Amino acid sequence: MARRRMIQAINEALAEEMARDPRVILFGEDVEISVMGDTRGLRATFGPDRVRNTPICETVMTGMAVGAAAAGYRPICHMMYGNFLYTGMDAIANQAAKLRYMTGGQIKVPVVYMGVFGAGRSSAAQHSDAMHPMFMNLGGIKVVLPASPADAKGLLKSAIRDDNPVIFLQAAGRGGEAGDVPDEEYTIPLGVAEVKRAGKDVTLVAIGAMVRPAMRAAETLAGEGIEAEVIDPRTLMPLDEATIVASVRRTGRLVVVDEARDVCSAASHIAAVVTEAAWDALKAAPKRVTVPDVAIPYSPPLEKALLPDPERIAAAVRATLGR
Amino acid sequence: MRTPSEVNLSADDLLGLYRRMLLIRRVEERLGEDFKRGDLPGPVHLYIGEEAVATGVCAHLADADWIASTHRGHGHFLAKGGDPKLLVAEVYGRAGGVCRGMGGSMHVADFSKGILGANGIVGGGIGLAVGAALAAQLDRKGAVSVVFFGDGAANQGVLMEALNVSALWKLPLLLICENNGFSEFSPTETVTVGAIADRAKPFGVPSAAVDGNDVIAVWQAANAAVRRARAGEGPSLIECRTYRLRGHVESEGSFIQERYRADEEVAAWAARDPIARLAAYMDEHALAPASAREAIEAEIAAAVAEAVAYATDSPYPAPDQARQFMFA
Numbered sequence: 242m243a244r245r246r247m248i249q250a251i252n253e254a255l256a257e258e259m260a261r262d263p264r265v266i267l268f269g270e271d272v273e274i275s276v277m278g279d280t281r282g283l284r285a286t287f288g289p290d291r292v293r294n295t296p297i298c299e300t301v302m303t304g305m306a307v308g309a310a311a312a313g314y315r316p317i318c319h320m321m322y323g324n325f326l327y328t329g330m331d332a333i334a335n336q337a338a339k340l341r342y343m344t345g346g347q348i349k350v351p352v353v354y355m356g357v358f359g360a361g362r363s364s365a366a367q368h369s370d371a372m373h374p375m376f377m378n379l380g381g382i383k384v385v386l387p388a389s390p391a392d393a394k395g396l397l398k399s400a401i402r403d404d405n406p407v408i409f410l411q412a413a414g415r416g417g418e419a420g421d422v423p424d425e426e427y428t429i430p431l432g433v434a435e436v437k438r439a440g441k442d443v444t445l446v447a448i449g450a451m452v453r454p455a456m457r458a459a460e461t462l463a464g465e466g467i468e469a470e471v472i473d474p475r476t477l478m479p480l481d482e483a484t485i486v487a488s489v490r491r492t493g494r495l496v497v498v499d500e501a502r503d504v505c506s507a508a509s510h511i512a513a514v515v516t517e518a519a520w521d522a523l524k525a526a527p528k529r530v531t532v533p534d535v536a537i538p539y540s541p542p543l544e545k546a547l548l549p550d551p552e553r554i555a556a557a558v559r560a561t562l563g564r
Numbered sequence: 565m566r567t568p569s570e571v572n573l574s575a576d577d578l579l580g581l582y583r584r585m586l587l588i589r590r591v592e593e594r595l596g597e598d599f600k601r602g603d604l605p606g607p608v609h610l611y612i613g614e615e616a617v618a619t620g621v622c623a624h625l626a627d628a629d630w631i632a633s634t635h636r637g638h639g640h641f642l643a644k645g646g647d648p649k650l651l652v653a654e655v656y657g658r659a660g661g662v663c664r665g666m667g668g669s670m671h672v673a674d675f676s677k678g679i680l681g682a683n684g685i686v687g688g689g690i691g692l693a694v695g696a697a698l699a700a701q702l703d704r705k706g707a708v709s710v711v712f713f714g715d716g717a718a719n720q721g722v723l724m725e726a727l728n729v730s731a732l733w734k735l736p737l738l739l740i741c742e743n744n745g746f747s748e749f750s751p752t753e754t755v756t757v758g759a760i761a762d763r764a765k766p767f768g769v770p771s772a773a774v775d776g777n778d779v780i781a782v783w784q785a786a787n788a789a790v791r792r793a794r795a796g797e798g799p800s801l802i803e804c805r806t807y808r809l810r811g812h813v814e815s816e817g818s819f820i821q822e823r824y825r826a827d828e829e830v831a832a833w834a835a836r837d838p839i840a841r842l843a844a845y846m847d848e849h850a851l852a853p854a855s856a857r858e859a860i861e862a863e864i865a866a867a868v869a870e871a872v873a874y875a876t877d878s879p880y881p882a883p884d885q886a887r888q889f890m891f892a
Contacts, residue, residue: 266702290702296732301725304691305698308709311680312630312699331722335685336692344673344681345664346889381890404892 269319303329323358395429412450613809620782632689637682660878776804
């Protein structure tokens with residue numbers, strides 16, 4: 242094991258996969274100098290053919306990734322901020338997500354669109370969205386949200402090897418966070434959740450950057466005699482429904498923490514899946530801890546007031562237990 | 565039109581262009597009749613009158629070259645070597661269609677022929693073609709990528725992004741604008757300012773405006789642009805001025821109340837029909853006997869009949885196919 246920051250783990254995944262497969266190419270705005278730090282040094286190692294700065298042109302960039310994939314490459318399209326995915330949305334929603342389907346399975350579209358998402362850094366409304374729910378709903382796109390450096394590395398390697406379009410969203414403000422990363426080569430399969438902490442009283446599903454406050458809440462709750470089972474889905478499309486439902490069948494209670502806005506959030510979807518699949522096992526109504534249906538504000542106290550934190554999460558858990 | 569000595573095309577070459585244009589015409593006439601009878605499940609946007617553009621450009625391309633196309637994409641599909649049987653079956657929604665009935669008229673694609681597909685999004689093919697051009701550049705095998713788009717798509721922002729990045733990287737790309745006079749139902753001049761060919765100028769991209777109903781003019785302009793692209797000299801834009809003899813979509817009579825063009829205008833362009841013009845040119849210069857064209861006509865009638873028979877015999881896909889192909 243080695244201590245790595247998340248951006249270092251992502252950088253290692255990119256470098257390893259580019260070394261492994263010459264068809265992997267990387268482009269995006271300022272990927273050479275690397276604004277986020279995750280693509281730093283790759284241009285020097287892999288050269289200007291395979292690592293290219295693009296102009297600021299999300300509309301053509303996202304489509305270019307699809308065309309290059311159709312022509313045999315495995316492009317990684319770095320969007321910098323997740324909100325910029327919106328600018329490139331036609332090619333993602335109408336081309337990448339559908340080209341294989343509407344051509345009767347003639348081709349594979351192995352593209353990774355990666356970017357930083359979520360709030361917590363006073364970047365205000367146009368740089369702070371949690372947009373994973375809309376991608377879950379598109380169909381044809383896999384959605385990956387790692388919560389730790391080790392997961393980021395293993396999941397990104399799988400995303401690059403996957404033959405489908407993948408949206409890989411790194412939580413904002415988590416790039417500098419350190420964690421243990423295995424020394425040996427490894428991948429983490431898409432669609433497999435991780436039980437971060439075992440517990441018998443309540444299932445606490447936390448997505449992306451919400452895993453950390455959920456773990457803190459679980460600590461607090463343990464001191465009160467409440468054992469929360471914390472699950473990180475890691476991949477939202479496909480979603481490891483089996484692991485979540487099996488946990489709820491044991492605990493009888495569900496709280497989902499998601500930094501997306503409440504309406505049609507991943508939390509809403511997970512709550513619906515569990516309600517349908519494990520209604521007979523539920524002892525209380527599932528609860529969602531999300532962001533209210535407003536944009537993300539700039540000023541730190543305002544931003545903090547919206548985001549799920551350990552206190553809100555613990556309160557939601559207590560409520561499902563009638564405490 | 566030029567004299568034969570100015571044109572680097574043999575009589576056989578010209579008959580080849582004639583054959584391809586006529587195939588597109590006759591297949592689409594059949595699809596138009598099918599639509600009128602209510603036999604097609606979805607909308608069709610016919611290319612009738614614009615055949616010279618796809619034909620003149622694709623004559624320079626091999627299977628290893630890429631094209632991306634438009635919602636009016638049957639002509640590009642056939643010009644690039646797509647199989648008429650697979651096209652007709654696709655438009656009929658049959659399992660034997662080129663996309664197994666998953667895409668229909670607006671999504672005909674055959675990647676084995678370098679056809680990235682027709683595209684239901686106006687301008688949607690531009691980004692795909694830029695990406696295929698990047699792949700071709702990285703492959704270093706001399707392949708090129710061509711995007712066909714309309715005058716309507718020329719007003720989408722993605723064109724500017726594509727011109728910039730393809731010129732910056734010297735991508736082997738041809739931007740072929742089919743200016744057919746209409747953005748759906750709006751005459752081009754009511755929604756477009758300036759000459760579309762001029763939009764390449766600030767990017768230093770060579771551009772030309774040609775008579776899109778003259779297959780020889782299109783062939784010549786594309787020849788220069790393809791050579792340039794294969795030589796690694798970067799993209800070109802060619803605006804082909806042509807005319808949509810049919811409506812935007814065959815169903816438009818059912819929902820458009822007003823006439824949006826004059827009969828005289830349609831008649832004037834019909835008189836400049838690219839297929840008839842090539843026939844007249846060959847007659848004028850005694851390049852091929854009328855009997856050669858009659859033989860082609862018979863050959864194509866047989867091909868269309870064969871395509872229709874194949875499509876009609878092909879079953880509809882089994883309903884469970886609707887859940888396939890979303891993920892590899």
